[in-house]
Amino acid sequence: MSIRVFIAEDQRMVRGALALLLDLEEDIEVVGQAGDGQEALNVIRQLQPDIALLDIEMPVLSGLEVAEKIATTVPTCRCVILTTFARPGYFERAVKAGVQGYLLKDEPSERLAEALRRIMDGRREVSPELVFGTVREANPLSQREQQILRLAANGSSSSDIAQQLHLSYGTVRNYMSEALNKLGARNRLEAIALAEEKGWISS
Template identity: 80%
Template sequence: MLRGALALLLDFEEDIEVVGQAGDGKEALALIAQLKPDVCLLDIEMPLMSGLEVAEEVQQMQSPCRIIILTTFARPGYFERAVQAGAQGYLLKDEPSERLAEAIRRVMEGRREVSPELVFGTVRDINPLTEREREILKLAAAGKSSSEIASTLHLSYGTVRNYMSEVLGKLGAKNRIEAIALAEEKGWI
């Protein structure tokens, strides 16, 4: 319902045409490939694939589509991932439609648009995890054992255990479940 209302409001703008709507991340990715829009608004939390995952895939496709992430969360890791994924906009979902339309126009001009409230929320916690540690923690979050992670990443079992030990120490977590919960809450994985 919200997606439809937003599309309707944006369609009222003379210089903006909504060419597609998706109910989940996989559908969004397929529509981006098919319709080749100039700008794509992505909810940060969608079923099947998050907006961040879709943005990362769009970047790998080297699509000229500009990405604006919409969120209600001021989580530091989300902003960091959005920037790394090449998102040109990172805005609050409850922005007025006029502000969103103006942000779309500015992104089309090559500018970046970020809600100030979201930027200030990101400076509190810096992600202490390396790329490899995040990769291992993501696999652990997906339910993989240390042996399976080692096999997937072509590492030794001992190396995976060492990485996991580093993760626990950096996050101050007692076990991998606590580490996963903390990293997900911060938006780091």
Template identity: 65%
Template sequence: MIRIVIAEDQGMLRGALASLLELESDLEVVAQARNGEEALAFIEEYKPDVSLLDIEMPLKSGLDVAEHIRERGLPTRVMILTTFQRPGYFERAVKAGVLGYLLKDEPSDRLAEAIRRVAAGYREVSPELAFGIMRDENPLTEREREILRLAGSGLAAGQIAETLFLSHGTVRNYISEILSKLEVKSRIEAVRLAEEKGWI
């Protein structure tokens, strides 16, 4: 029997997922969480074989929960369910050791089969997500992402320079390079685009 914790903040969808999975003779939903904090508590308590996490939830996102699971070495395999085809999210998921990354509109039999494969240690990714990721890879370096995150939090170039112990000119050069790579005209546009793509 494959034991599952479901974490999804929309009650109707959470209940529907649980009902569908319970129809499978080898799957058992042991707990249903409404947010990331609850999910983590249930995962620690029930030690499920598979944790099925929504990517965007209150208190902690599915990716935050996946990162906590990895840091704490909890014995569960993680699957992310999403409506978002954002490459940055997928990069974070891979780094956090997530094995399954599926769109929410997958057929229920496909989801059940993916859970079985993930429980056995295989990776499962929706084909649409895989193609979107290959087509739309993050062009920014880690340093550029860091600068853009700080810019997005409202810091001016001089404040970013102080925070990162860089010269004002170096930060200006980085920002100019970011605008060029993202083909935008302002820092505000750059932040908005990078956030939409999940790159920062």
């Protein structure tokens, strides 16, 4: 019996290449594809595939958001996150979402296919390169600093943030200053870019 695989990837060429390569495997069948997270979630709920291959960064909903929703609505579907490089915050969140695989997008097709078979056998699969990347750096930001940077990333000013979190303007500035120091950033825009790049302020 074939392993029924669904692929969610916003880059059409990458999605097509993945589908073509996996379809060459005798025991794997690609049953559907999507280009954004919301479309993926809708179709996965209908098709109920064995495995959902989810690009970590997609429009509308990220692969992590889709995995979190699938965990509660389609528990029989195993989620595998595909990424191009290690981001510690993303890996931590993927583990919390209960994903069965966290793999490099450019894995050789035979390694990817073998990983999918092992996942179907109940194992978890993580690319070694991604593990080493996550060990290298832990998130230095406190929960409050992450929260404030997230709000700033969404366009909120320090005054807006103070109002939303029921803090004084000075307290927000202190948290922001501390976050900048920890990240070695010169300003809030640089801090946001650094924290987002490492997945440290993913919602």
